[in-house]
Amino acid sequence: xxxxxxxxxxxxxxxxxxxxxxxxxxxxxxxxxASLFPLGIGPESNLLxxxxxxxxxxxxxxxxxxxxxxxxxxxxxxxxxxxxxxAREPLVVIVVGKIVAHWLVSGLPLVLLAPVLAIQFDLxxxxxxxxxxxxxxxxxxxxxxxAVGAALTLGVRGSSLLTALLVLPLYVxxxxxxxxxxxxxxxxxxxxxxxxxxxxxxxxxxVFAPLAVAxxxxxxxx
Amino acid sequence: xxxxxxxxCVRGERTLFSGLNCSLDTGSLLxxxxxxxxxxxxxxxxxCGLAAPASGEVRWAGEAVRxxxxxxxxxxxxxxxxxxxxxxxxxxxxxxxxxxxxxxxATADALAGALHELGIERYADLPARFLSQGQRRxxxxxxxxxxxxxxxxxxxxxxxxxxxxxxxxLQEMIGAHVRRGGIVIFTSHQDVAIAGAVxxxxxxxx
Numbered sequence: 001x002x003x004x005x006x007x008x009x010x011x012x013x014x015x016x017x018x019x020x021x022x023x024x025x026x027x028x029x030x031x032x033x034a035s036l037f038p039l040g041i042g043p044e045s046n047l048l049x050x051x052x053x054x055x056x057x058x059x060x061x062x063x064x065x066x067x068x069x070x071x072x073x074x075x076x077x078x079x080x081x082x083x084x085x086x087a088r089e090p091l092v093v094i095v096v097g098k099i100v101a102h103w104l105v106s107g108l109p110l111v112l113l114a115p116v117l118a119i120q121f122d123l124x125x126x127x128x129x130x131x132x133x134x135x136x137x138x139x140x141x142x143x144x145x146x147a148v149g150a151a152l153t154l155g156v157r158g159s160s161l162l163t164a165l166l167v168l169p170l171y172v173x174x175x176x177x178x179x180x181x182x183x184x185x186x187x188x189x190x191x192x193x194x195x196x197x198x199x200x201x202x203x204x205x206x207v208f209a210p211l212a213v214a215x216x217x218x219x220x221x222x
Numbered sequence: 223x224x225x226x227x228x229x230x231c232v233r234g235e236r237t238l239f240s241g242l243n244c245s246l247d248t249g250s251l252l253x254x255x256x257x258x259x260x261x262x263x264x265x266x267x268x269x270c271g272l273a274a275p276a277s278g279e280v281r282w283a284g285e286a287v288r289x290x291x292x293x294x295x296x297x298x299x300x301x302x303x304x305x306x307x308x309x310x311x312x313x314x315x316x317x318x319x320x321x322x323x324x325x326x327x328a329t330a331d332a333l334a335g336a337l338h339e340l341g342i343e344r345y346a347d348l349p350a351r352f353l354s355q356g357q358r359r360x361x362x363x364x365x366x367x368x369x370x371x372x373x374x375x376x377x378x379x380x381x382x383x384x385x386x387x388x389x390x391x392l393q394e395m396i397g398a399h400v401r402r403g404g405i406v407i408f409t410s411h412q413d414v415a416i417a418g419a420v421x422x423x424x425x426x427x428x
Contacts, residue, residue, distance in 0.1 A: 003322075004322065004323070007319065007322045007323075011311075011319050014311065014315070015308065015310055015311065018310035018311070018349070019310060077304075078304055078305070078306060078307065078308060078309070079302050079303070079304025079305060079306035080306045080307075080308060082272065082300070082302055082304070082306065083300070083306045083320060083323055083324070084323060085272060086270060086271075086272070086295045086298060086300050086323075086324070087292065087295060087323040087324065088292055088295055088296045088323065088324055088325045089292060090291070090292055091292075094323075221267075221272050221273065222272075222273050222274060
């Protein structure tokens with residue numbers, strides 16, 4: 001079972017490496033959106049510091065939404081997803097592998113880029129640390145929830161908009177918790193409560209989302 | 223081993239077939255025939271457990287396949303309309319992953335042997351997007367070489383896009399599998415002769 005998990009993660013990372021331009025799209029989008037705000041608002045460092053967590057979080061959320069299209073649709077189109085449904089191990093394991101690989105490719109880079117982008121907002125070191133931790137806990141949740149949306153809209157025309165409509169309401173708690181964690185740190189209050197709630201959300205999503213995805217994929221093939 | 227009992231398939235408002243019965247023992251070969259749109263692929267998907275029949279049931283060794291899930295998948299190789307070959311991976315990588323997903327031998331030697339058998343070892347390390355339709359089909363079929371131990375093969379139009387040499391090679395592979403005691407179900411518009419095996423035919427849409 002772990003063997004198939006390893007194989008799936010390796011496969012999707014390999015595919016991402018061969019399609020670097022597509023992967024870079026979402027990351028580039030993240031960098032551009034987060035960089036345009038300081039330019040548009042001007043050098044008001046107090047204001048920038050205040051809005052930094054919100055902007056970086058919204059940009060990360062939109063970037064991960066943008067990357068969802070790559071999750072199942074290509075495999076659906078060329079028939080490999082069908083083979084995954086008929087694999088020797090439970091579909092859930094394969095789904096977990098795909099989600100992990102997807103996070104490594106389009107979630108983790110967002111977390112790693114955030115400190116660089118935060119320089120433009122003159123964010124203090126302690127709020128920056130909290131922002132990075134909140135993204136580290138939040139982006140896997142975004143991808144887990146997004147995977148359910150992507151699986152449910154598989155094979156539907158105009159699926160990207162539909163996916164966004166489906167998952168955005170579920171993204172809102174993650175967004176609120178993520179930004180308010182960094183805000184709390186900036187205000188000198190402990191952000192532990194927010195981070196723990198984010199972690200709880202992640203655990204909840206990690207348990208239920210793969211099951212929901214597996215069920216949605218089976219329905220998509222009926 | 224495999225029992226298709228009273229299976230019906232409905233697409234939209236239209237009933238494609240109903241009351242289909244068929245029982246396949248070890249070492250049997252079944253060709254599903256019928257005009258375009260008669261439900262051949264739908265039948266194969268039902269046999270694989272990918273789709274639920276409108277009524278009736280498919281059973282493997284007496285147990286409904288929809289309940290067996292991966293227990294059944296382990297005994298099954300399905301080659302569908304889509305080749306399930308990733309454009310960005312090489313033929314060898316494609317085969318390795320396909321074999322790892324199903325219960326095939328996936329050692330490096332076995333993979334090389336399978337690629338050699340289908341005559342694609344020369345292109346084995348080329349990304350599949352540079353291969354022709356027929357060559358992709360061969361990559362997909364190479365999995366069958368490594369799948370000798372998997373009892374049930376379900377093949378959707380396996381002979382399309384293949385040249386004469388590959389067709390006769392595939393006929394031999396199907397024949398050998400049936401003689402080993404495997405079960406092969408395939409769709410084909412042509413009457414395909416498989417040496418050493420009795421071929422039953424189900425006509426759909428009549």
